[in-house]
Amino acid sequence: MNVPILLLALAAAAPPVPLGPMTPATPMTEVHRQDIGCVALLGLVADLQRRGAPYAADYPDVRETGKRWAGIVGQRVMDESGQPRELVAMAIQQSVTDWQAEMARTADARWLASRIEQCQQRMAADLAADQPLPKPETAQ
Numbered sequence: 828m829n830v831p832i833l834l835l836a837l838a839a840a841a842p843p844v845p846l847g848p849m850t851p852a853t854p855m856t857e858v859h860r861q862d863i864g865c866v867a868l869l870g871l872v873a874d875l876q877r878r879g880a881p882y883a884a885d886y887p888d889v890r891e892t893g894k895r896w897a898g899i900v901g902q903r904v905m906d907e908s909g910q911p912r913e914l915v916a917m918a919i920q921q922s923v924t925d926w927q928a929e930m931a932r933t934a935d936a937r938w939l940a941s942r943i944e945q946c947q948q949r950m951a952a953d954l955a956a957d958q959p960l961p962k963p964e965t966a967q
Contacts, residue, residue, distance in 0.1 A: 852909035855918065859908060862900045863915070865946035867922035869893040871930070872943060886943055889950070896950045899957055 855863070873890045875883035897919070904915050933939065 852911070855904060855908050855910060859904045860918075862949065863904065863918050864922050864926070865949050866893070866897045866900050867919055868926050868943060868946050869950060870897065870919075870923060871926055885940075887947065889947065892950060892954060896953060899953055 869889045870893060872883060872886055873893045876886075876888060876890055901912070901915050901919070904910060904918075905912060930939065
């Protein structure tokens with residue numbers, strides 16, 4: 828797995844700008860952990876797609892969209908939890924390791940395909956929400 832790509836996407840997110848006194852970090856929420864798990868799983872799929880694994884072609888190409896989404900999720904987790912970039916990157920790396928172990932253990936391809944689909948839906952919703960609004964048309 829080419830984890831540095833995930834970490835590069837996370838690093839590409841703009842650093843938070845302090846707007847006042849720093850608030851203490853809070854634990855990551857369940858939603859944060861689910862998003863991080865999906866970033867990790869789709870990162871593994873993207874890596875397989877990059878390497879040309881035949882079964883990875885069964886899924887929509889997530890190489891570019893996954894990288895963009897990793898940056899969005901990483902920034903959101905940092906903003907909402909106050910956790911530093913390094914800790915969020917470590918959480919993603921741990922999730923990659925967990926997914927690799929789970930993939931080695933399970934023989935249930937349908938369960939894995941279902942989980943990938945759920946993650947793709949999460950990603951699609953976040954990416955759609957992150958699109959800039961269209962410019963209003965002006966009357967001439």
